[in-house]
Amino acid sequence: xxTTLDKAYxxxxxxxxxxxxxxxxxxxxxxxxxxxxPFSVILPPPNANADLHVGHAMYVIxxxxxxxxxxxxxxxxWLPGADHAGFETQFVYEKHLAKIGKSRFDFDRETLYxxxxxxxxxxxxxxxxxxxxxxxxxxxxxxxxxxxxxxxTTVHASFKQLFDEGLIYRDNRLxxxxxxxxxxxxxxxxxxxxxxxxxxxxxxxxFTIATSRPETKFRDTALAVNPKDKRYxxxxxxxxxxxxxxxxxxxTVIPDPEVDPSFGTGIxxxxxxxxxxxxxxxKKFNLPVTPIIDFKGRMDFSWFLSQKNIEPKYRERAEKxxxxxxxxxxxxxxxxLQSDGxxxxxxxxxxxxxxxxxxxxxxxxxxxxxxxxVKVAPLAKKALEAIDKKKVAFVPKRFEKTAKQWLSNFHDWxxxxxxxxxxxxxxxxxxGCLSKQFSxxxxxxxxxxxxxxxxxxxxxxVCLGKNLVQDTDTFDTWFSSGQxxxxxxxxxxxxxxxxxxxxxxxxxxxDILPWWVCRMLMLGIHMTGKVPFKTVYxxxxxxxxxxxxxxxxxxNVVNPLKMIDQFGAxxxxxALVFGTAAGNDLSLSExxxxxxxxxxxxxxxxxxxxxxxxxxxxxxGRVIPFYSESxxxxxxxxxxxxxxxxxxxxxxxxxxxxxxxxxxxAAKKLYDFxxxxxxxxxxxxxxxxxSEGDPEALSVFRHVFLTILxxxxxxxxxxxxxxxxxxxxxxTNPLIISSWPNQKSTx
RNA sequence: GCGCGCAUAGCUCAGUGGUAGAGCGCUUCGUUGACAUCGAAGAGGUCUAAGGUUCAAGUCCUUAUGCGCGCACCA
Numbered sequence: 001x002x003t004t005l006d007k008a009y010x011x012x013x014x015x016x017x018x019x020x021x022x023x024x025x026x027x028x029x030x031x032x033x034x035x036x037x038p039f040s041v042i043l044p045p046p047n048a049n050a051d052l053h054v055g056h057a058m059y060v061i062x063x064x065x066x067x068x069x070x071x072x073x074x075x076x077x078w079l080p081g082a083d084h085a086g087f088e089t090q091f092v093y094e095k096h097l098a099k100i101g102k103s104r105f106d107f108d109r110e111t112l113y114x115x116x117x118x119x120x121x122x123x124x125x126x127x128x129x130x131x132x133x134x135x136x137x138x139x140x141x142x143x144x145x146x147x148x149x150x151x152x153t154t155v156h157a158s159f160k161q162l163f164d165e166g167l168i169y170r171d172n173r174l175x176x177x178x179x180x181x182x183x184x185x186x187x188x189x190x191x192x193x194x195x196x197x198x199x200x201x202x203x204x205x206x207f208t209i210a211t212s213r214p215e216t217k218f219r220d221t222a223l224a225v226n227p228k229d230k231r232y233x234x235x236x237x238x239x240x241x242x243x244x245x246x247x248x249x250x251x252t253v254i255p256d257p258e259v260d261p262s263f264g265t266g267i268x269x270x271x272x273x274x275x276x277x278x279x280x281x282x283k284k285f286n287l288p289v290t291p292i293i294d295f296k297g298r299m300d301f302s303w304f305l306s307q308k309n310i311e312p313k314y315r316e317r318a319e320k321x322x323x324x325x326x327x328x329x330x331x332x333x334x335x336x337l338q339s340d341g342x343x344x345x346x347x348x349x350x351x352x353x354x355x356x357x358x359x360x361x362x363x364x365x366x367x368x369x370x371x372x373x374v375k376v377a378p379l380a381k382k383a384l385e386a387i388d389k390k391k392v393a394f395v396p397k398r399f400e401k402t403a404k405q406w407l408s409n410f411h412d413w414x415x416x417x418x419x420x421x422x423x424x425x426x427x428x429x430x431x432g433c434l435s436k437q438f439s440x441x442x443x444x445x446x447x448x449x450x451x452x453x454x455x456x457x458x459x460x461x462v463c464l465g466k467n468l469v470q471d472t473d474t475f476d477t478w479f480s481s482g483q484x485x486x487x488x489x490x491x492x493x494x495x496x497x498x499x500x501x502x503x504x505x506x507x508x509x510x511d512i513l514p515w516w517v518c519r520m521l522m523l524g525i526h527m528t529g530k531v532p533f534k535t536v537y538x539x540x541x542x543x544x545x546x547x548x549x550x551x552x553x554x555x556n557v558v559n560p561l562k563m564i565d566q567f568g569a570x571x572x573x574x575a576l577v578f579g580t581a582a583g584n585d586l587s588l589s590e591x592x593x594x595x596x597x598x599x600x601x602x603x604x605x606x607x608x609x610x611x612x613x614x615x616x617x618x619x620x621g622r623v624i625p626f627y628s629e630s631x632x633x634x635x636x637x638x639x640x641x642x643x644x645x646x647x648x649x650x651x652x653x654x655x656x657x658x659x660x661x662x663x664x665x666a667a668k669k670l671y672d673f674x675x676x677x678x679x680x681x682x683x684x685x686x687x688x689x690x691s692e693g694d695p696e697a698l699s700v701f702r703h704v705f706l707t708i709l710x711x712x713x714x715x716x717x718x719x720x721x722x723x724x725x726x727x728x729x730x731x732t733n734p735l736i737i738s739s740w741p742n743q744k745s746t747x
Numbered sequence: 748g749c750g751c752g753c754a755u756a757g758c759u760c761a762g763u764g765g766u767a768g769a770g771c772g773c774u775u776c777g778u779u780g781a782c783a784u785c786g787a788a789g790a791g792g793u794c795u796a797a798g799g800u801u802c803a804a805g806u807c808c809u810u811a812u813g814c815g816c817g818c819a820c821c822a
Contacts (some may be wrong), residue, residue, distance in 0.1 A: 008784065073783065178788090192818090200822090211822055224822085259822080268822045275822080352821050398751070402817085410816075514817090545759065547815095567784095579761045584752080586814095587759045591771050598784045609781035664761060668769065670802060680786080687781090 005611060005726065009604035011568025015718045019132055022721075024653050027070075027736050028078070028139045029309035030499075036075035040500035041066055042485055043131075043138060044508045044516070045146060049089055049123040052130040054550070054588065056333035056507065057560045058539045060573045061663060062507045063136045067714035068658050069504075070137070071740040075375060077500050079202035079488055080131065080138035082124055084146045086422035086477035087183060091359050093119055093421070106166070109420055109472070116421045130561060135569045135717045137736065142492040146480055147423065150491035155480045156426045156454035158527055159516050163451045167375045167526075168415075170449060171279060173364040174279045175414060178357035179297030183418040184369060186476060187411055191358040199350035200334070201264070203342045205242035205251075207232075213274070214333050215299060215326050216408050218246060221287040222270040227255035246304060246314045254285050274368050289368050299329050371416035372425060372471075374479070380407040386531050390412055392521065395537040395661045396583040399510060403536075406514040407522070415479040422474030426454045432465035441627030482519035485532035506533035510540060510583055537661055542576070545589030563593050570716035577715060578667045600719050603674055607723040609683065609690065610698075610705055614728065617693035624695050626730050627703030631696070640700040643682050645675070647704045651741050654711050663715075670712050678704060702727065710741050 022028065030038075041062050044050060062078060070076040093116045093411030094104055104112055124145075131138060145153065155224050162168040175184035200214045204223070211217065223240070225232040235253040242249050258277070259268050272282030273291040282289060293606065294300040301322040305315070317336060319330050337343035355364040384407050386392055387400060394400040416425065428450040450457045480487070485506070489497040503522075506517060517536055543549055545557040552558065563572045574596040580586045617624055625631055632644060650673050657666035681703075683690075689697035705727055709720040713735050724735035729737055 005781090007782075015794070083798095209822075213822080258820095260820090264822065270822090277820095277822085354821090402751065405818080511817095514816080543759095575770090579759085581761065584760090589759070589771075592759080594784080595770055598782095601782065603785045605782035605785090608780085612781070660763085662763080665763085668761075672769085679782085684786085692782095 004615075005604065005608040006349070007605075007608075009568075009601045009719060011570065011600070011718060012565070014722045015133070015135070015564075015569055018718050018721050019135065022137065022736055023132075024736070025734075026141075027734070028137045029141060030075045030077045030139070031070075031073070032739075033073075033075060036073055038077070038500055039069035039072075039074040040077040040079070040489075040503040041068070041505050041507060042079045042488055042503055043081060043136075044512075045083040045144075045481075046127050046131075047088060048082035048127060048145065049092065049120040050127065052127055052560060054542045054558045054560045054563075056131075057134055057507065057572060057576055058542060059136065059507065060134065060576055061537065061539055062505070063134075063239070063573075063717070064658075064663055064714040065505060065507070065579070066137055067717060067736065070741065071710065071713065071738060072734065073739065075499065077142075077496070078136070078138050079142050079144065079492060080128070080136075080140060081125065081144040081146065081484070081488060083477070084120065084421065085669065086474060087181070087417060088359065088477075089120060090116060090419050090421040091181065112420050114521070128730065133561060133564050133569060136574065137717070142496070144488050144491055146477075146484075148491060151487050152423050152482065153454065154487040154490060155423050155475065155483060156452075158483055158523065159426060159475075159479075160451050160453050161527070162374065167378060169373055169375065170370060171373055172368060172370045174274070174276045175369040175371055175489075176355065176364045177295065177367040178360065178362050179293075179295060179365055180360050181357060182295070183634060184371060184414060184416065185357070185366075185649060186365070186414045186478075189358050190267050190355040190364050191361075192353045193356050194351065195354050196349045196351050197354070198558050199264070199339075199347040199665045201344040201346070202337055203243075203344060204267070204269065205240045206235075207267045208265045208344055209267050209269050210216050211269060212345075212352065213271075214337070215329050216271040216274045216292060217244065217269060218301075218304075219273055219290045219292040220249070220251060220269040220271050221282065221290065222285065223253045223271050224256040224259050224268045225253060225266060226259040227257060229259075229261040231261075232267065243340075243342065244343070245333065245340065246318060247311060252285075254281070256281055257476055273368055274366055279366070279368075291368060293326065293365055293367065295367060295369075297362075298323050315607070350430040371414045372427070372473075374413040374415055376410040376413050376522070380410055380518075381524050382525045383407050383518065383521040385520065386525055391531045392533065393535045395535060396581075399513060399536065399538050399583060402510075402513060403518055403521075406518050408464060410514075410518070413476075415476045416471075416473040417476050418472070421601065422477060423480055425471045425472050426452050427471040428452070428457055428468040429471070430460035430465050431467040431469055432463045433460060461639040478515055478519055480522040481516055483527065485520050485524050486528050488649075494629075501528065501532070502530050503533045505535045505537055507539070508536040510538040536727065540580075540583055541586050542583035543585050545587055545591065547585070547587050558588055558590070563590070567593045567597035568600060568718065570600050570719050573717075574599065574667060574671075574715055577663050578671065580664050582661060582663075599671055599675065600716060603708075603716075603719055603723065606674070606679055606683065606705060607726065610701055611726060613690040613693070613698055614702070616691070617695070617698060620693055622693040622695060624693075624698045624702070627699050631699060635696050637696070639682075639686070640696055643678075643700060643704055646677065647707050651707060651711065655740070655742075658714075666711075667715055670708065670715070674708050674712070679710070702729075707741050709735060710738065 016367060035615065043059060043062065060461055066076055066078040097103055123739060176190045177184045197212050199210050199212050201208055201210050236255050239250050239252045242251050270278045270281055272279045272287050272289045274293060292300060299321045301318040304318045305322065320332060334343060356362060357364055384404060387404060448462060457468055460468060485503055486501055489501050508516065520532050560572060571593050575588060575593040614624060650669060654666045654669055686697050706727060709724050713720040721735045
């Protein structure tokens with residue numbers, strides 16, 4: 001064994017070597033000892049085709065938990081995976097297509113899917129190697145992809161079961177639709193932004209109405225007023241002839257207690273096809289759902305133009321508007337409203353919030369579309385009960401309330417996506433039956449669907465027809481992700497589900513609490529009868545040195561790989577934990593990482609001094625005994641004994657912190673003790689003894705330092721392992737699988 | 748409107764009712780072998796405000812102010 005060390009620690013030389021040493025020897029896999037307690041964590045699967053960002057580095061908390069429990073001797077599993085990230089990945093792929101002058105519509109479904117598959121798999125290894133660079137002790141032999149057949153099987157089976165139980169249904173209602181990306185979204189994926197837009201006041205029969213969406217007025221089907229509003233009471237129930245841009249329309253005035261009399265003029269126009277509130281109102285009053293905007297975000301006047309005997313003026317207008325985007329039509333309408341004397345005024349800076357596509361920023365259009373919905377309330381109820389019965393604990397505790405709030409307020413969940421890249425929904429329709437039912441041209445009525453476990457059905461159970469068409473939609477990625485905790489363990493082989501479900505801890509960013517954690521709770525409990533995890537630990541967002549959110553456009557993004565390259569993975573890891581409270585956002589600066597690199601170097605040089613001293617002692621024929629209780633009792637002086645007592649106190653205090661998820665505290669104590677107590681005090685005061693080869697001093701120094709290496713290992717796995725392997729000690733185990741210290745332990 | 752969080756050193760933030768902390772920055776001094784990615788010494792705080800609980804409050808409770816986040820409404 002080479003016992004000399006370089007003057008400064010160079011992580012680059014050692015990290016890769018140590019990682020492959022660990023991986024090759026299977027240390028990341030569970031020890032499978034029968035008497036061992038199970039401890040399991042499932043890594044939130046990063047997007048398979050994207051590079052890691054510094055937020056992913058926060059999963060270091062999971063590695064700390066895992067390494068700690070592995071050293072405790074627990075049967076420890078940290079399961080890695082990669083996410084196909086349905087819509088998100090397809091979005092990236094479409095950008096890539098655009099660069100080469102193509103679009104997804106140039107390909108048939110199968111080709112497109114295969115092309116995205118290849119695109120993803122070209123990039124997939126990158127993300128995984130980046131996780132390795134971070135030192136994450138993931139069991140790669142169990143690596144799972146969200147599109148692995150075993151996962152798809154589980155997702156299909158759950159869908160069928162939920163459908164059979166009546167917890168999934170098909171409905172035609174207004175969907176949050178992005179006309180640019182061509183897909184609908186769940187409520188959670190709509191990003192609301194504050195904007196200032198014109199509010200148009202226009203003449204509406206005897207009234208004045210205010211609207212920010214004049215383009216929808218062509219398909220208004222009613223007027224609504226607050227029943228308590230005295231100004232309009234007499235109109236309720238009456239049908240009025242109203243002059244519009246395309247001639248007169250007759251409309252009934254209906255009561256709606258939700259109309260705010262103080263907003264605008266207190267009269268609301270009702271457009272069931274393009275406003276969720278109006279849609280519900282329309283259901284109540286039996287109003288027709290008549291769209292004017294199509295799925296590309298264009299005005300569709302075909303319903304009007306197909307009529308006979310239209311006045312030329314109106315035909316001309318409709319033709320002018322037809323097929324154009326909303327933004328183009330609005331000013332045209334304003335002109336026409338003015339020339340018809342219908343425009344009263346325009347409030348140019350009306351402040352409101354508007355739903356946009358979280359990915360591309362396009363304004364979300366509520367459009368009527370048939371989709372699959374999960375009936376959330378019964379599932380949420382079970383999750384709420386589990387929380388109340390303390391079957392799930394939250395760290396920090398305050399997120400329990402947040403989770404409960406979400407679970408109490410979820411609407412039914414639209415899980416259909418008009419994407420190709422994803423798990424296709426195992427639902428088929430019979431063309432024969434369909435043609436018989438198909439009467440209403442604007443709204444497609446629900447008909448009976450054939451749901452299977454994924455196997456294509458051979459014939460229609462109703463008419464025995466063989467012409468069956470599969471739903472072209474795929475699942476919302478979160479529908480499958482919501483089953484990740486049990487789907488993975490069922491897929492990863494052997495007895496993993498039996499041994500490791502429910503998992504010990506679910507650790508992720510608080511920003512996906514509603515998207516992921518709540519859904520895993522709901523689906524996990526419903527599908528398995530058990531909570532999917534016993535503890536939820538949530539970490540905050542990584543921000544820049546000034547506390548600003550990182551973004552590419554601001555140019556303040558910290559690249560974790562660059563930082564690892566520059567300062568080492570241990571330094572980055574320690575910087576992310578040091579001085580960071582669970583659930584709070586944290587500021588990360590290069591300065592902080594550099595500071596932690598300096599700490600790593602400090603450790604390195606403590607090790608270097610120890611090794612040099614041991615080597616000198618050996619060369620002069622001294623035998624350095626290993627620390628033991630009898631050595632302690634018979635030979636140590638007070639100075640040495642005091643240090644031993646302090647390292648024992650540190651050990652129990654750090655252990656307590658580890659148990660209570662107080663990683664920042666543990667890290668600080670270790671930093672402080674190593675640097676300021678051991679190096680600055682003990683070593684400085686006893687330097688002469690070391691150089692003289694004092695056996696007791698060196699024995700104590702070695703014992704204390706090895707103990708520190710153990711305690712620090714979960715945080716800084718590379719340098720601690722590297723030093724550990726250089727230092728003569730009793731056990732032969734590498735540090736990663738050596739035992740967590742207690743007050744009696746020898747090293 | 749509802750909910751959550753934050754307010755502590757110049758900056759960024761920890762802080763588990765018991766003598767105010769860290770990282771970075773700053774000042775002064777110090778390089779013959781552990782480390783200048785260092786060492787020694789130091790400056791810098793009415794812990795946002797007001798009230799309350801307590802032997803004891805940065806910490807618990809109430810209220811206020813400012814900032815941030817989420818949700819709902821938004822014709």
